Amino acid sequence: MTEYPLTPSQTVGPYLSLGLTWPAGPDVVPPGTPDAIRISGVLFDGAGAVVPDGMIETWQADPDGRFAHPDDPRGAAEPGVPGFLGFGRSTTDAEGRWEIRTVRPGALPAGDGLTEAPHLDVSVFARGLLDRVVTRIYFSDEPANDTDPVLGDVPTERRETLVAQKDGDGDYRLDIHLQGPRETVFFQV
Amino acid sequence: MTELIYPYAEDTHPPLDSPGYRSTGLRAPTRRPIVLPQRFTEITGPLLVGEIGPNDHDLTRQHDGEPQGQRITVSGRVLDSGGRPVPDTLVEVWQANAAGRYRHAGDTWPAPIDPNFSGGGRVVTNSLGEYSFTTVRPGAYPWGNHPNAWRPAHIHFSLFGRAFTQRLVTQMYFPDDPLFAYDPIYNSVPEGARERMVSRFDLDTTQPNWALSYRWDIVLRGREQTVFEQVDAGEPHDD
Numbered sequence: 233m234t235e236y237p238l239t240p241s242q243t244v245g246p247y248l249s250l251g252l253t254w255p256a257g258p259d260v261v262p263p264g265t266p267d268a269i270r271i272s273g274v275l276f277d278g279a280g281a282v283v284p285d286g287m288i289e290t291w292q293a294d295p296d297g298r299f300a301h302p303d304d305p306r307g308a309a310e311p312g313v314p315g316f317l318g319f320g321r322s323t324t325d326a327e328g329r330w331e332i333r334t335v336r337p338g339a340l341p342a343g344d345g346l347t348e349a350p351h352l353d354v355s356v357f358a359r360g361l362l363d364r365v366v367t368r369i370y371f372s373d374e375p376a377n378d379t380d381p382v383l384g385d386v387p388t389e390r391r392e393t394l395v396a397q398k399d400g401d402g403d404y405r406l407d408i409h410l411q412g413p414r415e416t417v418f419f420q421v
Numbered sequence: 422m423t424e425l426i427y428p429y430a431e432d433t434h435p436p437l438d439s440p441g442y443r444s445t446g447l448r449a450p451t452r453r454p455i456v457l458p459q460r461f462t463e464i465t466g467p468l469l470v471g472e473i474g475p476n477d478h479d480l481t482r483q484h485d486g487e488p489q490g491q492r493i494t495v496s497g498r499v500l501d502s503g504g505r506p507v508p509d510t511l512v513e514v515w516q517a518n519a520a521g522r523y524r525h526a527g528d529t530w531p532a533p534i535d536p537n538f539s540g541g542g543r544v545v546t547n548s549l550g551e552y553s554f555t556t557v558r559p560g561a562y563p564w565g566n567h568p569n570a571w572r573p574a575h576i577h578f579s580l581f582g583r584a585f586t587q588r589l590v591t592q593m594y595f596p597d598d599p600l601f602a603y604d605p606i607y608n609s610v611p612e613g614a615r616e617r618m619v620s621r622f623d624l625d626t627t628q629p630n631w632a633l634s635y636r637w638d639i640v641l642r643g644r645e646q647t648v649f650e651q652v653d654a655g656e657p658h659d660d
Contacts, residue, residue: 236502236640239617240610241434242592243442245577247525251515251541252579254471278447285527291466291585301465303425303584319467340461343424353462353585360444362435362609364588366457385455410448418450419457420429421586 241363246285248357249323257321260290260334261313267295271369271396271404272331275324275356278411282328286358288408290320290332290369292351297338324358339376349376349383356408365418369406370395386417393417426459427586427642430502432611441605443566459586464644466585469511469545477543480516480556488538490519490557492632495593495620499550499580502643506550507587512639513579514542514554521560521574530563555632561600573600573607580639587641594619595635 244252261268271290275283293299294316298309311318313335320332340348350371355364370377372395377383383391393416396404408416437449457463476482481492495514499507517523517540520532524540538557546552559574575592582588594607596619601607607615620637627634 235504236500236638236643237614237617238430238433238502238642239589239591239639240614241589242577242606242610242618243444244579244590246527247515247523248577250523250525250539251513251543251577257471278451281447283448289588291462293462299461299465301468301583303464304461305425317467317470319470321470342460348460348462351462355585355588357590358448360442360446360448362437362439362442362445362449362606364590365437365450365454368457382457411451415450415452418452418454420454421427421457421459421463 243359243362244287244357246359248285248287252287252321253323258332260292260317260320260332262315263333265313265315265335267335268333269336269402269404270331270333271352271406272329273396273406273408274328275330275358276328276407276409276412280412283324283358283410284326284328286324286328286330286356288322288324288330288332289355289357290334290352292318292334292337292353293340294318295335295338297340336371342381346381347376347379349374349380351380351382356410358410361410365410366421367408367416367418368394371404372397390417425464425644425646427464427584427644430642433614435609435611439605439609442609463586464584466583466587467581468583469509470581471511471543473543473545478554480538480540480542480554483539484537486537488518488535488557490535492555493558494553494555494626494628494632494634495576495637496551496553496626496634497637497639499546499552499582499639499641501582501587501641505643506546506548507582507641508546508548508550510546510581510583512544512546512552514556514576516540516556516559516576517562519557519560521562532560532562558595558633566605571600571603573598573604578639580641582641584644589639589641591639592618593637596620596622
């Protein structure tokens, strides 16, 4: 079936900031956008030490649950929020902290009458990760989480690793644990 | 219901748990990943992000003077596994200088910094999925993984494709590097797939009296239109 063999993944290594950063990376929406939220957290390794040389990327629908992308079966939609990129990128700082500034995504139809609760897809890159690892961010104050088909596949006791907690007005917080007793749920896509 | 999916590829990517590469020890997740059915968020992705500067495609022209080292061009095509070109996609690169030193506060080994070389570049593929950039050939460098450990010369590559599912970060190597045999990062990739990361010297595209040429095609996951079947998330793929 596969005609061209895939190129394998390799680690980003410790010097990813030389190639992968730009100042507006964490801004999924332009500064000053109404109803913008900040999602932040700390990236931890299996010993509980912070990861100061990692990177988080996020991808999400706009507040109407649409994508400016032709492969969305509903068609590409101009984002309802001016300047909305859908994409965010944040390196971790010396304290392992990452942060993106965005708007809350809308829910998505998931087929078979199901609805995906508002979420962001997340890629985590770091020295020591030979491939990206993928997780999601959900929101703690979201009733639709209860019927989300992806959360429904996650053992109950591990679901909280995917749910950002409200952390002040317009702020959400979710730490990511690469390993250990609080290991974040990672997905194979 | 017909759905677009990007099938998962076996025997391509390195296992996250690769003990020969010591940094995986406390960073590689240990639990089996849960299969995420590919829905709207996964089959879409950022189509073009960031801003491209005028000299982002030429790492030898980002300063007042020229960097030391062997001038090279690196070019090729970005495809998916079905052979379709991936046009208009961002390719980001970063690398050490000709002496094997990164311009980064974390790199302190005693090789010279080159004041005329930053080591970061960005290009966008054309309508045929082609990319090209000019740089200097990076040097090998030592690292602390094991006694007398040296990384083979490489250029880091980052690619988006057109879907979240296709995202790839990798490294391009140079042909016939004697360090391949000793490098746990190169060898973390399954046998039979490693050589896909090695570029090819090409005299035909070498620019006379100017720059040697290396060619490297990058293949991202392919897309299939399939009749939708409910994925049983209780049965993760073998990986």
